Amino acid sequence: xxxxxxxxxxxxxxxxxxxxxxxxxxxxxxxxxxxxxxxxxxxxxxxxxxxxxxxxxxxxxxxxxxxxxxxxxxxxxxxxxxxxxxxxxxxxxxxxxxxxxxxxxxxxxxxxxxxxxxxxxxxxxxxxxxxxxxxxxxxxxxxxxxxxxxxxxxxxxxxxxxxxxxxxxxxxxxxxxxxxxxxxxxxxxxxxxxxxxxxxxxxxxxxxxxxxxxxxxxxxxxxxxxxxxxxxxxxxxxxxxxxxxxxxxxxxxxxxxxxxxxxxxxxxxxxxxxxxxxxxxxxxxxxxxxxxxxxxxxxxxxxxxxxxxxxxxxxxxxxxxxxxxxxxxxxxxxxxxxxxxxxxxxxxxxxxxxxxxxxxxxxxxxxxxxxxxxxxxxxxxxxxxxxxxxxxxxxxxxxxxxxxxxxxxxxxxxxxxxxxxxxxxxxxxxxxxxxxxxxxxxxxxxxxxxxxxxxxxxxxxxxxxxxxxxxxxxxxxxxxxxxxxxxx
Numbered sequence: 001x002x003x004x005x006x007x008x009x010x011x012x013x014x015x016x017x018x019x020x021x022x023x024x025x026x027x028x029x030x031x032x033x034x035x036x037x038x039x040x041x042x043x044x045x046x047x048x049x050x051x052x053x054x055x056x057x058x059x060x061x062x063x064x065x066x067x068x069x070x071x072x073x074x075x076x077x078x079x080x081x082x083x084x085x086x087x088x089x090x091x092x093x094x095x096x097x098x099x100x101x102x103x104x105x106x107x108x109x110x111x112x113x114x115x116x117x118x119x120x121x122x123x124x125x126x127x128x129x130x131x132x133x134x135x136x137x138x139x140x141x142x143x144x145x146x147x148x149x150x151x152x153x154x155x156x157x158x159x160x161x162x163x164x165x166x167x168x169x170x171x172x173x174x175x176x177x178x179x180x181x182x183x184x185x186x187x188x189x190x191x192x193x194x195x196x197x198x199x200x201x202x203x204x205x206x207x208x209x210x211x212x213x214x215x216x217x218x219x220x221x222x223x224x225x226x227x228x229x230x231x232x233x234x235x236x237x238x239x240x241x242x243x244x245x246x247x248x249x250x251x252x253x254x255x256x257x258x259x260x261x262x263x264x265x266x267x268x269x270x271x272x273x274x275x276x277x278x279x280x281x282x283x284x285x286x287x288x289x290x291x292x293x294x295x296x297x298x299x300x301x302x303x304x305x306x307x308x309x310x311x312x313x314x315x316x317x318x319x320x321x322x323x324x325x326x327x328x329x330x331x332x333x334x335x336x337x338x339x340x341x342x343x344x345x346x347x348x349x350x351x352x353x354x355x356x357x358x359x360x361x362x363x364x365x366x367x368x369x370x371x372x373x374x375x376x377x378x379x380x381x382x383x384x385x386x387x388x389x390x391x392x393x394x395x396x397x398x399x400x401x402x403x404x405x406x407x408x409x410x411x412x413x414x415x416x417x418x419x420x421x422x423x424x425x426x427x428x429x430x431x432x433x434x435x436x437x438x439x440x441x442x443x444x445x446x447x448x449x450x451x452x453x454x455x456x457x458x459x460x461x462x463x464x465x466x467x468x469x470x471x472x473x474x475x476x477x478x479x480x481x482x483x484x485x486x487x488x
Contacts, residue, residue: 034072036055186365186372190203202466209464210366217239261364262467266439266472278351285310294310298328298332308332364470409473415473416461420459423477435476
């Protein structure tokens, strides 16, 4: 789960089918799909928005046809995924660093370069419409600059441009970063995480998977809906979207069917099935927003006469949790508290706790491609202490024999096994369960978790390239009866 994810719309930036230049000259037009893509790119650049939250309402506001909506989606995500590579190409063609280019113009250039280098859009259409776009937003001077840069880029093939920018790289990792469109620090973090599994040779496949559009996966809440076809291979609740707008089956089911990554389903199911459920148990989703895992746990809790509570510190995200829970009969209390304070006020109160901790989101780069350019190593250093504190507080709130599922949507070792190891140092009465065994038992079919099944304990790491899921991390920690409080 990303710490920054929230409901966002581009506000006044609503795409228009046509736009005038505002100065003398012929009226310039821009295709609606390109305007939508551009406006989302500007929202991402200007407001730290997330494209997956901004794009759907922007498409709806523009009234795009299904064909234009698909084009706008491809242009938006394609441009965001490969932004670093496109910036290197733009800098070479403009003979200046992109930091010196007006951001309003730069986003239009990025959108155009994606069309020139990675799509079948005719070069003249990509150049002309992008120049028109710049003219409508900034004026003729900037449009002339954009025209010169784009025509220079259009004269050479994608392979020639990639060869040119890679020649300027100072290391093998920089060359890989340009080729795979990932920052160097992210590549190194992913390599270390794969190496910890003895699978470093899978790095190229992982980077390629990060740059592919993910399949839309749905969840059927247990006891309220049945999975459709085709079924996903692992989570018994998961199935692939039948095509078209996935909001339709969600609306038709009243929310009992939801869009949710299969990896997210697996980690929630693993917490529920780690040990047999007893009626009357008390569960807590400590960092619940936006509520997808909460709804799944609530459906399971309903079937087993379990009391579930949820907590979310951000009010807008807490509202999303309540909305997600509408499909599940019964009452789930949703607190709006700092999770650390809430957990410490309820020592020994809960039998199962989900800590879906705020993280860098490096495991969801397929769905949030802008995160790779927005996050830095400093974010890891800032988040790790919070993750440690949340997990420690959750362990304080466990009843004897209770289980915490520590989950991140990041494979970065500092946010995953590093946090677990740090917390366990001060917890002699807490043991780590074999999360890989539990995931295998939950899974509908054999699942490769990079182990031989003989380990007494161990965390589970899912991967886009290996499992077709986000790179979800799961550790299961159980409090023993003789657990003592952590020393401050």
